[in-house]
Amino acid sequence: MACGMDELRLEGAIKRINGVAFAVDIGGTLAKLAYYAVHKRRALSIRREDNETETTNHDGETLVVQEQDVDVGRLHLCYFPTSDLENCIRFIKSKMGSLDSSIVRATGGGAHKYSDMFLRHDLTFHKLDEMECLVRGCNYLLKSVQDEAFTFSIGDIPSKQFNHPRINPFPYLLVNIGSGVSIIKVDSDHSFERVDGSALGGGTFWGLGSLLTGSREFDDILKLAQQGNCQNIDMLVGDIYGDATPRSLGLDPNLTASCFGKARRAASDLHDERRLDAAASLLQMIAFNIAQISCLNARLYKITRVYFAGFFIRAQPCTMHTITQAVKYWGRGNITPLFLRHEGYVGAVGSFLGGMSQYKRDTSSKCTDTLPEAVQEQFSIPQTKFGPLKETFNFELQHEEAFVPFPLLLDPVSYKADSIDLMQDISAREYWLQCFKDSIDREYQRAVNCGMDPPTQLKQRATAFKISFLSHMDVLSSDPSIYGELSVRIILELRQQCLREFGFGDIYSTTKRTESEGALQFLPEILAEMDTLNPYEEIFLAIYGALAGNCFDWGAAAVAKRMDHGEIDFFTQRKRLEESHFLRNDIQAFTNKFETSPWKHVVMFVDNAGADVVLGMLPLARTFLKHGCRVTIAANSYAVLNDITFTELAALLRATSKFDSTIANAVEIGTLQAVPNGSGSPCIDLSRISYRLAQQSFDADLVILEGMGRAIHTNYDVELACDTLKLAMLKNAWLAEKL
Numbered sequence: 001m002a003c004g005m006d007e008l009r010l011e012g013a014i015k016r017i018n019g020v021a022f023a024v025d026i027g028g029t030l031a032k033l034a035y036y037a038v039h040k041r042r043a044l045s046i047r048r049e050d051n052e053t054e055t056t057n058h059d060g061e062t063l064v065v066q067e068q069d070v071d072v073g074r075l076h077l078c079y080f081p082t083s084d085l086e087n088c089i090r091f092i093k094s095k096m097g098s099l100d101s102s103i104v105r106a107t108g109g110g111a112h113k114y115s116d117m118f119l120r121h122d123l124t125f126h127k128l129d130e131m132e133c134l135v136r137g138c139n140y141l142l143k144s145v146q147d148e149a150f151t152f153s154i155g156d157i158p159s160k161q162f163n164h165p166r167i168n169p170f171p172y173l174l175v176n177i178g179s180g181v182s183i184i185k186v187d188s189d190h191s192f193e194r195v196d197g198s199a200l201g202g203g204t205f206w207g208l209g210s211l212l213t214g215s216r217e218f219d220d221i222l223k224l225a226q227q228g229n230c231q232n233i234d235m236l237v238g239d240i241y242g243d244a245t246p247r248s249l250g251l252d253p254n255l256t257a258s259c260f261g262k263a264r265r266a267a268s269d270l271h272d273e274r275r276l277d278a279a280a281s282l283l284q285m286i287a288f289n290i291a292q293i294s295c296l297n298a299r300l301y302k303i304t305r306v307y308f309a310g311f312f313i314r315a316q317p318c319t320m321h322t323i324t325q326a327v328k329y330w331g332r333g334n335i336t337p338l339f340l341r342h343e344g345y346v347g348a349v350g351s352f353l354g355g356m357s358q359y360k361r362d363t364s365s366k367c368t369d370t371l372p373e374a375v376q377e378q379f380s381i382p383q384t385k386f387g388p389l390k391e392t393f394n395f396e397l398q399h400e401e402a403f404v405p406f407p408l409l410l411d412p413v414s415y416k417a418d419s420i421d422l423m424q425d426i427s428a429r430e431y432w433l434q435c436f437k438d439s440i441d442r443e444y445q446r447a448v449n450c451g452m453d454p455p456t457q458l459k460q461r462a463t464a465f466k467i468s469f470l471s472h473m474d475v476l477s478s479d480p481s482i483y484g485e486l487s488v489r490i491i492l493e494l495r496q497q498c499l500r501e502f503g504f505g506d507i508y509s510t511t512k513r514t515e516s517e518g519a520l521q522f523l524p525e526i527l528a529e530m531d532t533l534n535p536y537e538e539i540f541l542a543i544y545g546a547l548a549g550n551c552f553d554w555g556a557a558a559v560a561k562r563m564d565h566g567e568i569d570f571f572t573q574r575k576r577l578e579e580s581h582f583l584r585n586d587i588q589a590f591t592n593k594f595e596t597s598p599w600k601h602v603v604m605f606v607d608n609a610g611a612d613v614v615l616g617m618l619p620l621a622r623t624f625l626k627h628g629c630r631v632t633i634a635a636n637s638y639a640v641l642n643d644i645t646f647t648e649l650a651a652l653l654r655a656t657s658k659f660d661s662t663i664a665n666a667v668e669i670g671t672l673q674a675v676p677n678g679s680g681s682p683c684i685d686l687s688r689i690s691y692r693l694a695q696q697s698f699d700a701d702l703v704i705l706e707g708m709g710r711a712i713h714t715n716y717d718v719e720l721a722c723d724t725l726k727l728a729m730l731k732n733a734w735l736a737e738k739l
Helices: 082-096 115-120 130-144 202-213 218-227 237-241 272-300 317-330 343-353 357-361 426-438 440-448 455-478 488-501 509-520 523-531 535-549 557-564 570-577 587-596 611-626 646-657 661-669 691-697 708-713 733-738
Strands: 022-026 030-049 062-081 103-107 124-127 149-152 160-163 172-177 181-186 192-198 256-258 305-309 336-340 376-378 391-397 601-605 630-635 672-676 702-706 723-727
Touching: 022 082, 022 343, 030 082, 030 343, 062 082, 062 343, 082 115, 103 115, 103 343, 115 124, 130 172, 130 181, 130 192, 130 305, 130 343, 149 317, 172 272, 172 343, 181 272, 192 272, 202 218, 202 272, 218 272, 218 317, 237 256, 272 305, 272 317, 305 317, 305 343, 317 336, 336 343, 426 440, 426 455, 426 488, 440 455, 440 488, 455 488, 488 708, 509 611, 509 646, 523 535, 523 611, 535 570, 535 587, 535 611, 535 723, 601 611, 611 630, 611 646, 611 661, 611 702, 630 646, 630 691, 646 661, 646 672, 661 672, 672 691, 702 708, 708 723
Parallel strands: 022 103, 103 124, 172 305, 305 336, 601 630, 601 702, 630 672, 702 723
Antiparallel strands: 022 030, 030 062, 062 391, 149 160, 149 336, 172 181, 181 192, 376 391
């Protein structure tokens, strides 16, 4: 029997967190729902066996790589028309299943108006203050979700410029545009005040729009507005003064003088084109009004950042453009208008988190919400129509601790991880999107052959993964900013998300195990060779060995084809490197410093399993250890391609310790440690690393970034407060030419 894609996704089980599983923000137009579910995901684990087999290490210990199911929480966000609230309640009841508690948190005006409806369905209804929920939700999104806020300019490429969160985002104005408008001054997590508002909001646009156009649906009226020309309906300054507008006025002749000022002339001419123009004029009138009131308040309270949220905006370019232009005009260039990617869910997220009343009464008490401060967004194919069961966003909550910046970043505020901005560089975007489309069959085949489940089931899920990923590629082709900033790093993370979505954990686990165990057989020979050399020769050979190992990368299409045919050999590759062309070669300077003033603490970001880490990076780490350095090796927290994970690295160090006393002693006394980096990508964003790695790295005086992903696709121009060594084999001709 054939299965649809929805049936192949791993369904989540509803679970309470902080005492609740569901929260709803009920406005006059829409009901926004947030609910928490636990999903099963495949994760890598290592089992140690002492059986004597042909794959054992030198002490008879077998490293068995296995996948097991782990629970991963997700916060899901979806919405319903308030007129269809009964359907929303039925959805909640169907999801609750066997939960012994039926508590629903609620905020918004509808929390009071429709409480009896929830009670009739045997749902316990807890009302929370609307303003508190809005502020709490906005603060959480700004601090926790990457690329949440952005500015918008319709004439720029890209039109969205994402605003990276500050350590302290306060103060700011939050302008929440629902049926009406609320303007809130936010000074801190616990200090805020509703300072103004307006009765002209999304409800006004919907109501008047229906009267003017005859259309009943919000989205339909918005589409009409996008096609219309408000200058046919609005009276402009030039309409009043003609071509000779006095300079003393300081007004642009194309500036709107009176919204709907020319509508009287068109009253008897309500054909389709006039309906479009009327909708456009209405949208501009409401947006202008909101922007002007917001600017007046920002100037009054000396605030420079204004965040616009609410489902009225709906990420529509014309709405954001109109608000932006109005803020620039009335803010006189001193106020920055910002928008939120999850604009409509600010109140729902805040409601789920429980409101702020507890903390205002006792700010010394520990925060009771248990959602992590850092989350990984799971990108959903965007829905264009709201309605039942139409999920728009969800966040995967894997981290018990917040992401933190790498402590050695010289300027964390201006740091940008990605070397090439695919939103701005159109030719680069087209190239990489096509590359990922072309490589999907290789990943599909890996998934089919991973051998975790019956072949028929694997093929069905692998096909669903492929279709899902290609759909995302099509979405990014038409709107590259739909998920935030776009880079090779983001596309790699997106592909891995699609794999997890359909039940695949580590599709390279068998390959990594085989290659690592094979490489271990050659490691004693390499270490013995290096022990015969003087320090200069040893570090020189170690660097070339690390570069040779980095050739073994299944993520590079050109290399993967050669690896399929067994055409790459570590020792041959190391020898060839001595005659190769380098994009940049600082080996001599590096080895000279190693001889004269060796480092005390080296942090190494490693790349691939197999020959890369076993024959390349481990011998390099051992060289540092022999000369008195402390070494921290940072590996991925989660599986991606053939990159080694922290779990695998820890097992590898144990195995190596069985036959090498230098590594064994270093592990025992703590001068050699493996730590998770917090990432599940071949790239690394140094503004979002694990707290454990940050703690371990603050006193490092040398950081080594290995691999194309960590040293070229990201961090190519990174500036650290210590020495930096980047080791990478360029395995993409286009990228080599670009650099």
